[in-house]
Amino acid sequence: MPLSKTYKPEDIEGPHYQRWEEEGAFAAGRKNTGKPYTIVIPPPNVTGSLHMGHALNNTLQDVLIRFERMRGRDALWQPGMDHAGIATQMVVERQLDEQGTDRHKLGRSKFVDRVWEWKEESGGTIFNQLRRLGASADWERERFTMDEGLSKAVTKVFVELHKQGLIYKDKRLVNWDPKLLTAISDLEVENRDVHGNLWHIAYPVEEMPGRHIVVATTRPETMLGDTAVAVHPDDERYASMIGKHVILPLVGRRIPIVADDYADPEQGSGAVKITPGHDFNDYEVGRRHKLEVINILDEKAHLNDNVPEAFRGLERFEARKAVLAQLEELGLIEKIDDITHTVPYGDRSGVVIEPWLTEQWYADAATLAKPAIAAVERGEIVFVPKQWENTYFSWMRNIQPWCISRQLWWGHQIPAWYGPDGEVFVEMDEEAALNAAKLHYGKETPLQRDDDVLDTWFSSALWPFSTLGWPEKTPELDRYYPTDTLVTGFDIIFFWVARMIMMGLHFMGEVPFHTVYVHALVRDEKGAKMSKSKGNIIDPLELIDEYGADALRFTLSAMAAQGRDIKLAKSRVEGYRNFATKLWNAARFCEMNVCLLRPDFEPSSVRQPVNKWIVGETTRAAEAVTEAIQAYRFNEAADACYHFAWHTFCDWYVELIKPILLPRDAGEVRPQGGEGAASSASGDELAQEETRACAAWALSQILHLLHPFMPFVTEELWDKLRHDSPIPDTQDLIVRDWPNAAELPIDKAAATEMEWVIKLVTEIRSVRAEMNVPVAAKMNAVLVGAHSETQHRLATHADLVTRLARLESIDLASEIPDGAVQLVIDEATVALPLAGVIDIAAEQARLEKEIQKADSEIAKIDKKLANDSFVSKAPAHVIDEQRTRRADHAQAKEKLAAALERLKEAG
RNA sequence: GGGCGCGUAGCUCAGUGGUAGAGCACUACGCUCACAUCGUAGGGGUCGCUGGUUCGAUCCCAGCCGCGCCCACCA
Numbered sequence: 012m013p014l015s016k017t018y019k020p021e022d023i024e025g026p027h028y029q030r031w032e033e034e035g036a037f038a039a040g041r042k043n044t045g046k047p048y049t050i051v052i053p054p055p056n057v058t059g060s061l062h063m064g065h066a067l068n069n070t071l072q073d074v075l076i077r078f079e080r081m082r083g084r085d086a087l088w089q090p091g092m093d094h095a096g097i098a099t100q101m102v103v104e105r106q107l108d109e110q111g112t113d114r115h116k117l118g119r120s121k122f123v124d125r126v127w128e129w130k131e132e133s134g135g136t137i138f139n140q141l142r143r144l145g146a147s148a149d150w151e152r153e154r155f156t157m158d159e160g161l162s163k164a165v166t167k168v169f170v171e172l173h174k175q176g177l178i179y180k181d182k183r184l185v186n187w188d189p190k191l192l193t194a195i196s197d198l199e200v201e202n203r204d205v206h207g208n209l210w211h212i213a214y215p216v217e218e219m220p221g222r223h224i225v226v227a228t229t230r231p232e233t234m235l236g237d238t239a240v241a242v243h244p245d246d247e248r249y250a251s252m253i254g255k256h257v258i259l260p261l262v263g264r265r266i267p268i269v270a271d272d273y274a275d276p277e278q279g280s281g282a283v284k285i286t287p288g289h290d291f292n293d294y295e296v297g298r299r300h301k302l303e304v305i306n307i308l309d310e311k312a313h314l315n316d317n318v319p320e321a322f323r324g325l326e327r328f329e330a331r332k333a334v335l336a337q338l339e340e341l342g343l344i345e346k347i348d349d350i351t352h353t354v355p356y357g358d359r360s361g362v363v364i365e366p367w368l369t370e371q372w373y374a375d376a377a378t379l380a381k382p383a384i385a386a387v388e389r390g391e392i393v394f395v396p397k398q399w400e401n402t403y404f405s406w407m408r409n410i411q412p413w414c415i416s417r418q419l420w421w422g423h424q425i426p427a428w429y430g431p432d433g434e435v436f437v438e439m440d441e442e443a444a445l446n447a448a449k450l451h452y453g454k455e456t457p458l459q460r461d462d463d464v465l466d467t468w469f470s471s472a473l474w475p476f477s478t479l480g481w482p483e484k485t486p487e488l489d490r491y492y493p494t495d496t497l498v499t500g501f502d503i504i505f506f507w508v509a510r511m512i513m514m515g516l517h518f519m520g521e522v523p524f525h526t527v528y529v530h531a532l533v534r535d536e537k538g539a540k541m542s543k544s545k546g547n548i549i550d551p552l553e554l555i556d557e558y559g560a561d562a563l564r565f566t567l568s569a570m571a572a573q574g575r576d577i578k579l580a581k582s583r584v585e586g587y588r589n590f591a592t593k594l595w596n597a598a599r600f601c602e603m604n605v606c607l608l609r610p611d612f613e614p615s616s617v618r619q620p621v622n623k624w625i626v627g628e629t630t631r632a633a634e635a636v637t638e639a640i641q642a643y644r645f646n647e648a649a650d651a652c653y654h655f656a657w658h659t660f661c662d663w664y665v666e667l668i669k670p671i672l673l674p675r676d677a678g679e680v681r682p683q684g685g686e687g688a689a690s691s692a693s694g695d696e697l698a699q700e701e702t703r704a705c706a707a708w709a710l711s712q713i714l715h716l717l718h719p720f721m722p723f724v725t726e727e728l729w730d731k732l733r734h735d736s737p738i739p740d741t742q743d744l745i746v747r748d749w750p751n752a753a754e755l756p757i758d759k760a761a762a763t764e765m766e767w768v769i770k771l772v773t774e775i776r777s778v779r780a781e782m783n784v785p786v787a788a789k790m791n792a793v794l795v796g797a798h799s800e801t802q803h804r805l806a807t808h809a810d811l812v813t814r815l816a817r818l819e820s821i822d823l824a825s826e827i828p829d830g831a832v833q834l835v836i837d838e839a840t841v842a843l844p845l846a847g848v849i850d851i852a853a854e855q856a857r858l859e860k861e862i863q864k865a866d867s868e869i870a871k872i873d874k875k876l877a878n879d880s881f882v883s884k885a886p887a888h889v890i891d892e893q894r895t896r897r898a899d900h901a902q903a904k905e906k907l908a909a910a911l912e913r914l915k916e917a918g
Numbered sequence: 919g920g921g922c923g924c925g926u927a928g929c930u931c932a933g934u935g936g937u938a939g940a941g942c943a944c945u946a947c948g949c950u951c952a953c954a955u956c957g958u959a960g961g962g963g964u965c966g967c968u969g970g971u972u973c974g975a976u977c978c979c980a981g982c983c984g985c986g987c988c989c990a991c992c993a
Contacts, residue, residue, distance in 0.1 A: 018955080202990085209993080227993060241993095275992070283993050292991045352992080398922070402988075405921070409989090501988085532987090569941085572932065575923080576986085580930045582942045589955045590941095600952035646932065650940075665952075673951075773959095780947070780959035817950085868937080875936080880973040889936060889974095896937075 014602055014731055018595035020559025020588075023727040028142055031726075036745045037147040039087035039491070048084035049494035050076055051475050051524075052148060053507065054156065056095035057130055058102050061140035063533040063579065064500060066551035070564045071530060071571060071645060072498045073146050077719040078640050080147075081749040087491050088147060089478050091154035092135055096422040096467040097191060097359050103129050103421070119420050126421050140552060145560050145722045147745065152487075154478045156470040157423070164477035165423045165470045166439055168518060173427075173437040177375040178415070180435070184294050185414055187367035189312035189327075190360040193418035194371050196466060197411060198505055200364055202353045209348040211280055212338060214240060214257040217265060224252055224268065225345050227279025229352055230289075231338070232331040235262055235318040236307040239285040241296055244270035246281050260343050261334065262319060269300045291366050304368060312365050327365075372416035372425060372463070379513040380407045386512060391522045395643050396573045399501060399529045406505050413510075415466045422464030429459045472510035475523035497524040500532060528643050531576045533567075554584055561721035562588035568720050569649035590653060591724045594717070597661050598710060598728040604672045606706040608736040614708060615756045619698055620807065621667045622705040623761035628659050629712045630755035636716045637752060649720055656713045663769060664709065670810050671695075671702045707732060715750050767801070767836070768808050774834050775816035775841065781857060782832060782849050786817070790843050793824035793831075797839040818843075833858075833910035835903045840910065851914065858911045865904035872897040 015022075031037060039047075050072050055065060072088060080086035100114075103126045107113050114122040141148070154161060172178040185194040210231045213223035224240055237259055242249035253270045273296050274283050287297025287304040297304055309315045312327045321337075322330055338344050355364040384407050386392050387400055394400045416425060428436045428444035434451060436458065438444040448456045470477070479488040493515070499508060508527055515523030554563045565587040570577045600606075614626045632655035639648035674695065711732055714725040722745065729744040740747075775792070784790075794805055802823055805812070809821050821841075827833060830846025832854055872893050875881050882890060 014952095016953090018953095229993065273991085273993095277992095279993055285993095290991090290993085292993080295991085353990095402922075405989075570931070575931085578930060580942075583930070585955080586941050592955045593953065596953035596956085598952080603952065650932075653940085661952085662957090669951095776958060777960090783947080786948075786950090814950095871937090875974075878973060881936095882973080884973045885936080893936080 014595065014599050014728075016599075018592045018724065020561060020591070020723065021556075024143070024145070024560055024723040027723050027726045027730075028145065031147065031743065031745055032142075032150065034743070036743060037088070037149050038151060039085060039149050041746070042083060042085045045083045045085035047087060047491050047495075048076070048079040049087045049089065049491040050496050050498065051089040051478060051494055052091060053497075053499050053503070054091045054093040054471060054474060055137045056098050057092045057134040057155070058095055058098045059137045061137050061144070061551055063549055063551050065137065065141070066144060066563065067530060067533050067567045067571065067577065068498060068500065069141055069144060069146050070567045071528070072496075073144070073148075073564075073722075074568060074640065074645060074648075074719040075496060075498070076147055077722060077745065078749070080745070081715070081718065081747060083748065085490075087152075088149055089152060089154070089491075089494075090138070090141075090146075090148035090150060091474070091478055092138075092156070093467060093471055094130075094155065094157040094422065096417060096419050096464060097193070099126060099130070099134075100419050100421040101191075101359070114420060122420050143552065143555055143560060145564060147722070152478075156467070156474075156477075160480065160483075161470060161473070161477045162423055164473050164481055165465065166426045167482050168473060168514065169423075169426055169465070169469075170437055170439055171518075172374065177378055179373055179375070180370060181373050181412070182368065182370040184288075184291055184366040184368055185371055186355065186357075187310070187312075187365045187369065188357040188360050188362065189308075189310065189365055190362040191357065191419075192310050194367075194369060194414055194416060195357060195359075195364070196414050196468075199358050200355045201358045203356050204351055205354050206349065206351055207354070209279065209350045209352075210335065210338075210344060211346040211348075212260070212284075213343045213345055214260060214284075216252055216255055216268070217258050218255040219252070222252075223343075224249065224257060224282050225280040226282050226284040227348075228284055229350070230331070232314075232327055232334045233286045233289050233307070234259065234284055234334065235314065235322060235330075236286045236288045236305045237262075237264075237266060237284045238287060238297065238302040238305060239266050239300060240268045240282055241271040241274040241285050242268060242282045243272065243274040243276045246274070246276045248276075249282060260341060261322075261337055267300070267302075269296075269302075271296050271299065288368055289366050294366070306368050308365060308367065310367075371414050372427075372465075373412040374415050374469075376410045376413045376513070379517055380410045380509075382516045383407060383509065383512040386516060386522050392512060392525060392527060394527045394529060396529065399504060399527070402501070403504060403509060407509055410509075413466075415469050416461075416463040417466055418462070419464050422467065423470060425461040425463050425465060427461040429461065430456055468506050468510060471507055472514040473518075475511055475515055476519050481518070492519060492523070493521050494524045496526045496528055498528045498530065501529050502532070504529070526643075530571055533577045533579055549579055549581070554581070558584050558588035559591065559723070561591050561724045564722075565590065565649060565653075565720050568645045569653070571645040573644065587653075590657060591721060593657055593661055594713070594721075594724060594728065597656070597665060598731065600665055601706055601710050602731065602735065604703065604706070606672075606703040606710070608707040608711055608732050608740070609704045610736070610738050610740070612704045612708045614705075617701055617705055619671070619701055619705075620761045620764050621664070621671070621811075622702060623758040624765040625660070625664045625705065625709050626755060627757035627759075627762050628655065628664075629709050629750075630752050630757050632659070633712065633716060633750040633752035633755065637749070640719070652713070652717045652720065656717065660709060660713060663765075664706070666815055667765070667768070667811060668702050668706060670814050671698050672706075707736075712750050714744060715747060718744050764804055764807075767804055768811060771812055771836050771841065772815040774836060775812075775818070775843070778832055778834055778843065778857075779817070782845065782854065784843075784845060784848060788845070788848055789819045790817075790845065791819045792816075792821040792844070793828065793842050794821060795824050795827050795840045795842060797823065801837070801839055827910075827913060829913075831913075833906070833913070835906035835910075837899075838902065840906050855911065855914055858907055858914065862904055862907045862911065865900045865907065868900045869897055869904065872900070 053068060076086050076088045104114055169178060186200050188195050207229050209227050209229055211225050211227045212231065213225050216222045216224055226240055240257055242253065252268045255268050256265050257268060259266055273292060285293045285296050285302065287294045287302050288306045305317050307314055307317050314322045314325050314330050316323060322333055325333055357364050384404065387403060426437060426439065430448055436444040436447045438447055444458055448458055475494050476488060476492055479485060479492055481488055511523045551563060562584050566584045617623055617626060632651055635651040636648045639651060714729045718725040726744045733740040805823065812821050827840060827842045828844050831842035831844045832849055834841050875893055
């Protein structure tokens with residue numbers, strides 16, 4: 012079946028993917044002899060669907076995996092999903108809400124069953140979307156953070172860290188989400204700048220009748236929990252009040268005025284109300300002064316019974332209004348300022364977070380971080396780009412205890428059981444806990460399991476080894492850990508990357524990966540972060556539908572320059588779809604000209620200059636692409652492919668071989684003209700045969716180099732190419748060997764020769780266009796003043812030049828004919844006899860412009876060369892280069908000037 | 919407050935201590951036997967500003983202006 016006239020990605024992408032998957036092309040372990048190359052996928056949320064960030068992240072991983080697979084490595088791309096505790100629980104709760112019920116009515120166990128049902132039905136749609144993108148993950152090995160094995164890993168890690176004292180329970184202020192009703196970690200808090208007010212409130216000083224101390228606050232309702240007022244010890248304004256007391260308005264509580272450095276005389280009134288139960292700083296102040304901690308909020312951030320009756324049960328913002336109204340009535344509000352300040356919000360719930368005093372489980376991150384910092388310092392893990400190491404270090408060196416417990420139902424339930432007296436037993440399972448309890452109490456004792464589950468990121472932190480089977484000693488773990496490259500966005504360096512390094516080192520004794528490639532964020536065309544609320548989301552699936560997965564992948568790769576965000580422009584995707592079309596048509600050209608792939612084709616033994624040249628260009632392209640991918644410079648690799656395929660192969664090679672493959676009709680005058688000339692029929696046939704094979708080979712090399720970026724169209728064209736071959740190749744492109752540039756020759760002489768041809772053709776075309784020479788004009792060009800080498804080149808390539816430059820003929824001559832347009836190619840001059848066709852004045856202007864250009868170049872270079880310090884200090888090769896350039900320009904100028912003279916004479 | 923990044927063609931972006939590049943857009947010509955999702959030729963940039971280092975700076979350094987992000991306990 013010949014290739015269809017047009018490239019239709021939708022027709023080829025599905026079938027190839029299906030075949031690859033059926034044939035096990037993605038499976039690790041195919042090449043057991045190969046050194047393993049492993050990437051673990053950043054597990055998408057089970058609730059997730061493919062967005063542009065995923066598309067970029069997974070495209071780059073797939074490029075690396077396909078590249079290394081072709082290079083003979085035993086490539087494992089380990090896929091899997093994250094149970095996404097909060098996100099998933101929210102989804103199912105919303106469903107329950109629609110059905111008029113809620114999780115509490117259902118009960119924990121039934122609720123969890125419901126979540127599993129949801130997961131089986133609706134979870135993981137993203138994996139089918141990744142398949143559409145072409146992701147060659149080893150799907151057979153798909154894992155889920157909540158599956159049996161990974162859950163066991165989580166439990167074991169918890170139990171061991173607890174034994175080692177690295178996990179402990181503590182009562183302190185946490186970030187409490189009053190909507191989701193759970194604690195969250197520092198990282199899940201998003202600080203937003205918001206407009207608000209600063210209320211200045213007068214508190215009467217007990218020992219100084221008639222005197223007040225004014226405190227400023229953005230949260231007046233928390234005054235109900237105040238247990239002190241703090242002033243700076245050196246603040247003269249308040250010196251006389253230190254040690255005295257205020258009677259807290261509305262409450263009547265007698266609280267001390269304390270001196271503490273925390274109070275900043277520059278801020279507000281210089282006196283600050285202290286609410287240890289609801290502010291992290293105040294909590295510390297409270298500890299220093301042994302203040303009472305009064306909790307005035309319940310879990311939903313409604314005021315509780317620790318406040319005066321009038322306020323009980325009020326929601327926090329209602330409470331604020333009520334408190335302010337009463338203070339206003341009492342005349343205690345001195346002043347209200349408008350200010351902008353930062354307020355903590357839950358990143359999932361979007362509501363204001365409350366510092367709240369609860370008991371939670373913590374991991375001793377500081378201890379775990381130490382080896383993790385050292386590993387990066389020693390270079391065992393390298394971040395690309397390297398600057399991210401600074402981000403990593405600064406966070407890790409100031410790391411806080413990690414709050415790992417969550418008051419949710421969906422997740423890994425904490426393996427802790429409590430005895431009647433509160434004694435805690437942390438064990439692998441209930442049976443072990445009961446045994447431990449029996450030993451402890453001396454009799455069988457019923458236990459109560461901890462209700463809480465673990466932070467989702469706790470299980471993600473184990474991902475590189477838990478997915479490979481840990482804690483079992485599996486062959487996979489042995490073979491594929493440590494993994495090689497982690498590809499991720501910078502937004503989860505703290506959440507995920509740092510924690511994987513900590514856990515990997517602690518439990519495996521080895522880093523989890525050697526390289527962390529940190530890619531950019533994908534933004535919209537204007538540079539804004541894509542988000543649902545802004546409505547500026549570009550759906551990758553829509554782009555795949557419209558332009559094909561290959562075009563999208565290539566776009567993302569070509570734009571993945573290090574250290575910069577990607578502003579995705581649709582026009583770019585369209586441009587690269589056109590590139591795929593171009594490739595398709597190049598393959599059609601080969602097909603129509605019977606360019607068949609020959610297994611015995613030997614690139615180093617071609618004889619035609621044009622073929623020698625394309626072999627060399629292929630070699631250079633293969634080198635460039637290989638080096639760029641190895642250095643994670645995806646954009647350079649993509650550009651090198653693009654340039655080679657389009658501008659070298661299609662624009663020139665295909666055009667250059669047409670005269671060989673499609674000789675002009677017999678009977679036409681051959682440029683070399685002579686009877687019984689050197690080119691015999693058999694010589695032509697040999698050249699044709701070689702060229703056909705060479706063209707097929709070069710095309711196949713392009714397909715190889717492009718395959719990591721555009722797997723579908725390359726596989727399709729390869730499929731065509733190999734099946735048309737007299738001895739069809741048995742392998743799909745996905746598992747073929749990567750081009751080995753080191754084994755390919757570069758023929759410099761052939762390159763120079765072909766570059767001369769290209770220059771000659773380009774210059775002639777340029778003049779034709781500039782002079783508006785009619786297409787029909789017959790031009791018998793002559794070359795004057797050529798060296799013998801140039802004469803030889805012309806003899807070899809005259810046919811080529813006449814066809815590409817659309818001449819009647821081109822021959823050597825000793826004289827420049829009158830009325831000719833002249834152009835300078837190195838040492839020689841090409842004359843195009845265009846008397847009567849051209850506009851003399853226009854030609855004169857053209858020549859003058861050229862001369863001017865040469866003059867300005869010469870002047871620039873002369874200035875440099877006249878500079879003594881340049882000549883004495885610049886490296887020799889730079890000076891030589893300048894001299895050569897000057898000579899070239901001078902030569903050109905001379906010829907142009909001569910041409911101008913002749914034109915004037917003729918005119 | 920600390921840290922990081924970015925200002926290059928009309929737009930979106932590469933890039934380099936010594937001739938500034940791509941895609942899209944634009945102009946002219948062209949349905950030449952792979953391709954009009956194309957071809958050929960062309961226009962367009964004092965590489966944010968000011969200093970410094972250097973023989974030479976768009977590139978290195980400093981400051982400034984503009985934009986963005988991350989971290990942080992400012993009532």
